[in-house]
Each structure stands twice: as structure tokens, then as C-alpha cells.
Amino acid sequence: MSGVLVTGASGTTGSRVAARLTARGARVRAASRSSAVAFDWYDPGTHRGAVDGVDRMYLVPPVRDPDPQAVMLPFLDLARTAGVRRVVLLSNSLIAAGGPSTGVVHQAISETFEEWAVLRPGWFMQNVIGGHAHAACLRATSTIATSAGDGRAAFVDAGDIAEVAAETLLSAVPANTDLVLTGPESLSYDTVAAILTQTTGREITHRRLDPADQPAFYRALGLPEATGHFLVAMDSIVAAGMEDRTTDTVERVTGTPARSFRDFAMAEFPG
Ligand SMILES: NC(=O)c1ccc[n+]([C@@H]2O[C@H](COP(=O)([O-])OP(=O)(O)OC[C@H]3O[C@@H](n4cnc5c(N)ncnc54)[C@H](OP(=O)(O)O)[C@@H]3O)[C@@H](O)[C@H]2O)c1
Incomplete structure (x- = not known):
């Protein structure tokens, strides 16, 4: 090949x-x-x-x-x-x-x-680690700060995305379609914070922001103004319920169930 x-x-x-x-x-x-x-x-x-x-x-x-x-x-x-x-x-x-x-x-x-x-x-689980704004906020404040309210998203593991990518690149028969990829369950940011608290033993909370205050909040963390505006837009999508659904695509394509947020957190979130 x-x-x-x-x-x-x-x-x-x-x-x-x-x-x-x-x-x-x-x-x-x-x-x-x-x-x-x-x-x-x-x-x-x-x-x-x-x-x-x-x-x-x-x-x-x-x-x-x-x-x-x-x-x-x-x-x-x-x-x-x-x-x-x-x-x-x-x-x-x-x-x-x-x-x-x-x-x-x-x-x-x-x-x-x-x-x-x-x-x-959908939204990556890895947004809470590495270079993403949520990760920077978690490191600085032990909070995940959003204007998503009680909105839920079916966070997906980047490793599962990569497995699907590898399979669709190498499979004998091409997929020739689009594939909506999610994790196994839809979670609110309150639940995300609770899971991170349980897996790290540190108190991590969901800080609920008003969208109007979000750019200033992230600017105070040293992040660019555009980042706060980008997060307002992303969180409004979650608040509206547009990310609140799961698919079985990861398991259908790879033969392995999609990773849960808890398993991701235990393996990759800094303790
Ligand atoms: N985060 C989420 O929740 C989420 C959800 C759904 C979809 N997505 C989509 O995922 C995409 C980002 O993918 P990712 O998270 O895998 O990437 P990423 O971690 O954001 O990294 C971006 C990659 O692109 C490279 N890059 C940056 N500027 C470039 C340029 N001018 N030319 C060539 N390469 C460049 C970077 O490497 P260098 O700096 O070395 O060039 C890096 O390898 C976005 O399109 C986003 O819409 C994200």
C-alpha cells in the first residue's frame, strides 16, 4: 500500500x-x-x-x-x-x-x-486536558466554567475518533458516508465536574457563567478575547440541547464500545 x-x-x-x-x-x-x-x-x-x-x-x-x-x-x-x-x-x-x-x-x-x-x-473529552480553554480554566481554578447551564453533550474520546479514522482509511471497502461520533452517554457539565472530582479526589465544580460575562472571565485567565466568544457560541449549542444525543457509530465501525467519560478521566485526566 x-x-x-x-x-x-x-x-x-x-x-x-x-x-x-x-x-x-x-x-x-x-x-x-x-x-x-x-x-x-x-x-x-x-x-x-x-x-x-x-x-x-x-x-x-x-x-x-x-x-x-x-x-x-x-x-x-x-x-x-x-x-x-x-x-x-x-x-x-x-x-x-x-x-x-x-x-x-x-x-x-x-x-x-x-x-x-x-x-x-461531538464535543471531545480531551477538551478538559492539554491546550483547550477548559483545561486552562481547570488548572487555574479547579472549575469548569461554562454558560451551558444544564445542557448535556455526549462527549467523545479522541482515541475513539482515531480508531474510526484508522478503520475508514484502511478498510477494504470504503465507508462513503458521514459518521456522527459520540461517547456512550450524554452528560451535563455538573456531571462532568462530579466525575472529575471522584476520579481525582480533588473538589472540581461547574462554574455557571452568564454568557455576557464569559469573555471577560476567560480574558482574566490570560486567554484571548476570541476564546471567550468562541466558548459562548459552543455553550449556547449545548444549552439548546443540540449535542444531547448518542450514536452507536464507534462500536459499529470499530467493534469496540465507545469509551465512557469516567474511563477517559481515570486514564488521562491529571490526578
Ligand atoms: N474540540 C472539540 O470538541 C471538537 C468537536 C468537534 C470537532 N472538532 C474539530 O476538530 C478540529 C481540530 O482537530 P484536533 O483537535 O485534532 O486538532 P488540534 O488539537 O486543534 O490541533 C490542530 C492541528 O492542526 C495543525 N495546524 C494548525 N495550524 C495549521 C496550519 N496553518 N496548517 C497546517 N496545520 C496546522 C496543528 O499543528 P501545527 O501547529 O504544528 O501546525 C495541529 O496538529 C477542528 O476543525 C474542530 O472543529 C473539535
Whole structure:
């Protein structure tokens, strides 16, 4: 088999996708601005070299770019011409084919590649660790601060997303569909905080913010103004119940049930 290009290879899903593909014997080209294969969505000079010797690719869109199609559609053309035949795109649960942003890319991939999958995960469990704003807030204040109220989300493990990505990249038969990925249960942030308290033995609470106060709260933690506004938008989606549903896609594709938030917390959340 030729190689698999993994973009966003230093990030939350890409690093896990690259590890799982390597474990399954695939030849991985790990790409990002800081990875072994230098790749910048905004530098077309890095694009042709990234798809050298590649017939499949995992695409993480340019981060928080409201118009990712501007750089992704020309790259898809270049990749197809260079011999890439299977594409797995990371989108999100809220955006369907033809929708805004990655929805345009989703539509284009389904129309121009014979082998494809679009992964549409809900909120990542890993938002409470690493570089995410929730993680920064937890480290600074032992609270998870949201304006989501009692809204619930079916948080999904990035490891499960990576398992689904690896399977859809390597399977003999292409998925040729989109896959909405969730964890096994829908949880409020009160419950998330309670689980983190139980698994760490430290008191961790859900701080309920008014959306109007959220940007200032996160600015006071030293995070950019835009982060607070982004979280207001994300939390309004959870508050409205739009992330309150589960799917069996992880188990259907991988044969293994989706990881629970408790199991994630015991394995990955700092004690
Ligand atoms: N967090 C959630 O709850 C959630 C839920 C659903 C969907 N999503 C989607 O997940 C995506 C993010 O995926 P992720 O969490 O796996 O990634 P991530 O952890 O946010 O990391 C971003 C990756 O992209 C790379 N990158 C950043 N700027 C780049 C550029 N200009 N050119 C090329 N690569 C660049 C980074 O590496 P370098 O800095 O080395 O370039 C890094 O490898 C977003 O599209 C988001 O909408 C997130």
C-alpha cells in the first residue's frame, strides 16, 4: 500500500490517528507546520510534497478558519491529480454536507472522490486536558466554567475518533458516508465536574457563567478575547440541547464500545 498523509499530526486527533495507523502497519506521513512533513494550509508551496507517495489522507481543517474551503478545495484537486484516492475528513456533529464551512468541503469530497468518509464528532473529552480553554480554566481554578447551564453533550474520546479514522482509511471497502461520533452517554457539565472530582479526589465544580460575562472571565485567565466568544457560541449549542444525543457509530465501525467519560478521566485526566 502507498502512504497515508495525516494532517494535524501534532494535534489531538491527528497524533492518535498517526499512532493507530502505524500500529496497523501503514506508512504514515505525519504533517503539520511542526511535524516531520512540513505542511501549512496557507502555504501552497508545502502542498505537493505532502501528497508525495500517498494514496489516502486524513484531513484536519485549518483551525477555526470560517472559510476552510478556500484552501482545502484547491488542495483536494492537487491531491486527486497526484493519485490520492481515499479521503477521510474531520468535520463536526453540527455541520452536514453542503452546510457552511467544512460542510462545503464535505460535499466536494463526496462528489469528487470515489472513496471517502466524513467524521462528525461531538464535543471531545480531551477538551478538559492539554491546550483547550477548559483545561486552562481547570488548572487555574479547579472549575469548569461554562454558560451551558444544564445542557448535556455526549462527549467523545479522541482515541475513539482515531480508531474510526484508522478503520475508514484502511478498510477494504470504503465507508462513503458521514459518521456522527459520540461517547456512550450524554452528560451535563455538573456531571462532568462530579466525575472529575471522584476520579481525582480533588473538589472540581461547574462554574455557571452568564454568557455576557464569559469573555471577560476567560480574558482574566490570560486567554484571548476570541476564546471567550468562541466558548459562548459552543455553550449556547449545548444549552439548546443540540449535542444531547448518542450514536452507536464507534462500536459499529470499530467493534469496540465507545469509551465512557469516567474511563477517559481515570486514564488521562491529571490526578
Ligand atoms: N474540540 C472539540 O470538541 C471538537 C468537536 C468537534 C470537532 N472538532 C474539530 O476538530 C478540529 C481540530 O482537530 P484536533 O483537535 O485534532 O486538532 P488540534 O488539537 O486543534 O490541533 C490542530 C492541528 O492542526 C495543525 N495546524 C494548525 N495550524 C495549521 C496550519 N496553518 N496548517 C497546517 N496545520 C496546522 C496543528 O499543528 P501545527 O501547529 O504544528 O501546525 C495541529 O496538529 C477542528 O476543525 C474542530 O472543529 C473539535
